[in-house]
Amino acid sequence: MTDAADYPRTARGSNFFDTDTNLIRLLERRAGPVLEQHEGRLSEFGAWVGDALDRQAEYTDRFAPPRLDAYDLDGNRTGRIIFNPDYLACHAEAYRRGAVGLPYTAEGVGPTGAPSHAVCFTMGYMLSQADISIHCPVTMTGAVAHVLDRLAPADIRGRYLPDMVRMDGHALSGGTWATEQHGGSDVGATTTRAEARNDGYRLHGVKWFTSNAGSGLALATARPDGAAPDGRGLGCYLVPSHLADGTPNHYRTRRLKEKAGTLGLATAELDLNGAFAVEVAPPPDGLKAMMAALEYSRIHNAVGSAGLHRRAFVEAAGWATHRHAFGHPIRHYPMVQDQLLDMQMELEAGTALAFESVFAFDANLADPDDGGDWLRLVTALAKYRTAEQAVTACRQAVEIVGGNGYTAEMVTSRLYRDCLVVSLWEGPANIQALELLRLVAGKRHGDQIFLARVGTILADLPTSHHEPAVEEVADILEGAVEECRAALSYLRRNPDHGPRHGRRLLTLMADTLAASLLCEEAVAELAWGDRRKWLVASRFVRKVLGRLDPVTANIDPANAAFDAVLAYEPVD
Template identity: 35%
Template sequence: MTPRTHSVTNQVPPLVDYDVFGQDAALSEAFARHVSAGSADEATAELRALGEAAGSAEAAELGAQANAYPPVLRTHDRYGHRVDEVDFHPAWHRLLERAVAAGLTDAWSRPDGHLRRAAGFLVWTQVEAGHGCPVSMTHAAVPALRAEPELARVWEPLLTSRTYDPGLRPVAGKAGALAGMGMTEKQGGSDVRTNTTRAEPLAEAGVYALTGHKWFCSAPMSDAFLVLAQAPGGLTCFLLPRVLPDGTRNAFRVQRLKDKLGNRSNASAEVEFDGTTLARRVGEEGRGVATIIEMVAATRLDCAAGSAALMRQAVAQAVHHAAHREAFGGRLVDKPLMRNVLADLAIESEAATALTLRLAAACDAAAAGSAQERHLLRIAVPAAKYWITKRCTPLVVEALECLGGNGYVEESGMPRLLRESPLNSIWEGSGNVQALDVLRALRRDPGALNAFLTEIGRAAGADHRLDAATKALLTEMSDLEGIEGRARRLAERIALVLQGSLLVRYAPPEVADAFCASRLGGEWGAAFGTLPDSGALTAVVERARPMNGT
């Protein structure tokens, strides 16, 4: 036994046994203002249950285990047969089971489906981000498959099921299925039109044999994958099942798993199609990008939601630590400079949450036939994906620093958040791709700018700094000379003005004022913690504090 030498004090209790949804004012209020009255009670109760599960000590341990024991590739069984299987720790399966049961793969079969799913995704991703990859891709595969109604009839009920049914078996005998995606190749990256994977049509209508290599294929134990390949008519979308209807394994050769910076619980693989790999065409030949684009749009919004989740968890940990830790004669949270840092982080997190849920609600409205909301999504999704994912890493770094040396230790959980934080900025198109997509929306979709102006116009006159930023943005949009070189700046300003308009309309005055003064009014430094001095910052920090009874 270790001898006891002295009493240890001033240790922060773990942030557990709290409601990740209900005790996040920014999230719960944003959800309440967008959800329809008819489903509000049921949806809120469902999210509170998920929030309590996400805030439990058990969930925290599952997240830690899933990352401590990453997936392992088995190319062959004991008899030398090729199996191409990836083994995951039981914690991974527990996390996925809860995510699927919570409806995080289904935005399509219930009222306010996208809003409810986005809020749930933001809650549950705070437990562990890696397993969110197959959750996101499964949800996003549905609109792409609808381009081929016969396939959608078979697969959509399985992809939207609330039953997690792992294992490689024919889908006809499964209660639920997961979907992945394979677009990126060695030579092209984001430039998918340079893909060299070939698709040769076979005798059976709609069936092709694929030959090629995919450089990044996430969650290789999924039941099927949407992939792009060059058919005789051009780049085409295909559904590639892991197991064929007769029970045999499709030729899906997992060459290796990527050794990644973060996202370590999730397997990202290089896969080979050997000419006997069978897939079914989705949509018309030569229309591959158009077919899969809705999947890309859905996963891009999930990138924003995933980053908002990481930001919120980082802020929650930082505020919780500062509220319990004492230094220099008082609590850290009461020190003016620390309070400024925490308030700045909280404002950034709330702005990300508000914009993410606004766009999720727009998805529901667009699905119901609103052209206005569809146009808004066309410009706002790439702008939000660009800016929110870009802000995630510096926020997590600063939140980690609030814990001092404790934040640099793995047991705190902050290093895992930090390693995870750059991913969403890269996945589904890096920053330049998103910024250029904003330009493309402005040039090709006349309704996009009108929808954007209508949205931010709802806050016109409420804050002079927001009005000035809007005017400056319009001036920038009118100057097309060298616009591509300024695309990042344009995407940033669009996202900031959108966030400002939402906070001015809905957030407490102290939050909106600090956001507009710093992000739009120029009273802000290069680092967090440089907000204009204000007595209201205490209220901003308290709003962000996850109260767990201590």
Template identity: 35%
Template sequence: MPVDTAPATGFADRDPALRPLLDRVLGAEDRARIEPLLTELGTLAADEIDRQATVADASPPKLRGYTPDGERVDAIEYHPAHDRLAHFAYERFALAAMSHRSGVHGWPSRVPHTVKYALSYLYVQAEFGMACPLSMTDSAARILRLFDPERYADEIAALSSTDPEHRATGAMFMTEKQGGTDVGLTETVATDHGTHWTLTGRKWFASNPGADVVLTLARVPGQGEGTRGLGMFLMPRTRPDGSRNTIRIDRLKDKLGSRSIASGEVTLDAAHATPVGDLSRGFRQMAEMLNVSRLSNAMRSAALMRRAVRESVDHTRERRVFGVPLFDQPLMRMTLLPMILDAEAAIALVLESAARLDDADAGDVEARELVRVLTPLAKHTVCKRARTVTGEAMEIRGGDGYIEDRVHPRLLRDAHLGSIWEGSSNVIALDVLRCMRSRKAHRALAGTYTDRLVDLPLPAAKHLVVRWAEVSARGDRLLGAPHDEQQMLIGRYADELSRTVMATLLVEQASHTPDDGRALLVAHTWLSLLTAPETLPRTALDRLAALADGGDVPLSAAQEALNV
């Protein structure tokens, strides 16, 4: 069995960005409550969770279709390492429960999304796969709370339970063979029987197919074509009489990554189901589930980047080439610097999106509009960049990084998943374009972040105000182009929006801690490279150890790094 030696220090303690960012985005009471959890989960993630994840990845689940007597059971059997990972995620740290019930970890109300994503980010640095059913369980409870809370009170309670005897997991079955991206091609048909409905069709890629609670879309007769004709339904694993529902798992997918959890092809053979919310708004309700799942994808990719950076920094410090540590080699420093910056900017964007989601859930209409575009932007840019960062980490490790004894192959495999699940990068970019067309989302971003910059006492803030005006005008020109050209250009423009938001957040962070030269150096270096990619960031390269580990940087040196 491959074994990767984890560092003795916890992942939270070795992350120079996480705690300072939380100091800014959380109130004092929430910040105090999360601190012991950061330490505990960060330590476990660097030790037992990481070890169990290695075993679970090498021991994927298996489908047991029938009993020895020939009775169909469609049971998925997991390795004990998977069950231990589930214990930490669902029970010990309540990552699926905390957004839906009060009292978790001492919070008097529901735990903020920022806290949930910060803790999940630590967990995922060790175990990526479990975060998929975890996210769907969390999202399923959210959708039922939003759109049908009275009918599904028992299901919400089970999905948000931390009791191993009563907790349930959730899933979202959307993809069909003929219509992945084009959900309007869904062929699964719903039939009304008065007291319940039945669903008949086939789902081609169903993650967590053995879930207790499945949300899915099906065509409602007489409701119309395309997405208008789709209603949302809940399919339980067992019918009300206790018998097994007719959700047949035809086979499990042999996936490149995320191997610790199951994904499969599923046939719905007149499966028992009940409607969720307004059947005429099924697709819109599912879109809400998709949007929060996409933010989870971005969080997971940020976690993979942080783990990849940590592995690379550790290796280059230990490895000597021609008598000099790799970390001190000029070209290696130039390779590590953007990885370090990308990891820090990624978690800043995730926490910002989570904070705006908290505001939106509290009734802030402007925040709801903002998070609608921040989420696809985060997924588009962070997930795509994670593929590069994890690939660089493998190359930095060399031949050993290509061998399954190390964590690098798992990081690389899992990183590619982020850009595919819940919509590929092109699908997500087109979603950003829809937000721009219907909501002028690029202007909303420019207005919001310009307002947050204008009073900051940093020269970088003034440069960013000018940049936001330019980026907003560029978005207007994009919308004025022919529709095919809009689609051609939107991927590049989405990244530009994302990176300008990230620059704003890093400058805000530096302003929040005016005596922190490291935060100012990060912000100045990011902005300089964003504005002039050919810049040689000498100050940052000279202070790479402080950027990698945290540490003191003279303010005078950080101020010199601004080159725009």
């Protein structure tokens, strides 16, 4: 993209990879060998997402969402879910293109020799820009495959995993059945019962919120007879949609949920009426296995939130470029420019934060002995902050487009409805705060890892006074790091205060890490002779961490370079 005027009126029809300069540069910096190997695959995926998938998403959302065919001709309950053929074809195509299966092939091995999931997460980032109702089942399929690969007994892994990771268009999709009406996020309160049989288990209970309800294989939490009544008593079970003889398994759809968004996604209440299942992890490891699936899904939630944010920004920038009001394109008006720069600034921060969790995931696969504290910590921060900003960005896109942005003809309306779910999926903010507290105020040492990571970035900030506001940015960032250090030290001494302050700590640490990662990117690009990212990073540090007065502060340098910043052009 060489000029701000090149933003299309709508992103549909564009290549969601080739036009994403920020993403490509991030991958060049952090995953160069992976990008070099898979750039063609990602480009082809971006072209498909930006055209065929996006068209299907609008059609399914507006005219052909999934329906429940509850009874057969004889009045027997079937609970059969009907999808339109375009949705099914696009769903299958995502797997054929490697959105789940690539890490399980020879091509999916990273430079360390361990499987790399970076390409799959990058595909998830693009999927959500067109259809989060496809991205969600891809996410859960990836999560179930990851658990089978890493935690399931060898016979179960060998029997079921190949059908989930095949790339011939016939892969089985996955689901994660943990939520029950009385428990919500408290998965340990599961009342579904697992009855042991000679050939496996039979599950009895109700799962209250099952996304991708038409999945071929699902992980479910259940409690074997006689097991402990808390989370330690849970097992994790794999439930196929059909039995070995081809007949449907013994569970039925009560009803499909009527939701604000993700209308293309079948979300259901399921009655488990003695459903056949095999044991993936017995108590006390069942909850751990399900949490491994949720951890994987949280990374997808973060990249998906960043993807939603990117689509909202591109639609807003395109509309502002082509819409004339009062004699000028509205992107010429200073208040609109400020909105666009803020959306773009937050987009780049969110993308950096989300992909930090992606790279931490691959690093943990390459070295499982590192304990995974950084992976868990950065995932909690990324999941929280990217979701919050995605909701803000999608609302802002509707506002910039105006009345048209509120209508079903514009993708901004669907984005706004769909984005509301990313704050809830895989645990809302308070759950992420509790996860954070376990890592920084308990027996683990996530606080020290965090301080070391941001401290290294702070130490590498440029010392040249030729950069705008370099001393101010360094002082603000150093102050934020010290604020984090003081808060973490306080909670180490007073862990009982954590539940009250966890949400505030989550915000402080997420903002500080996002700012630090932007500065790290800026330093790298300064070495290339490009100041553009520095303008973005310094704006973020001053506005988010420094809370600069928007009226009395000096004009931000990014405003003066608006066209170049918006267009990802180099700034000398």
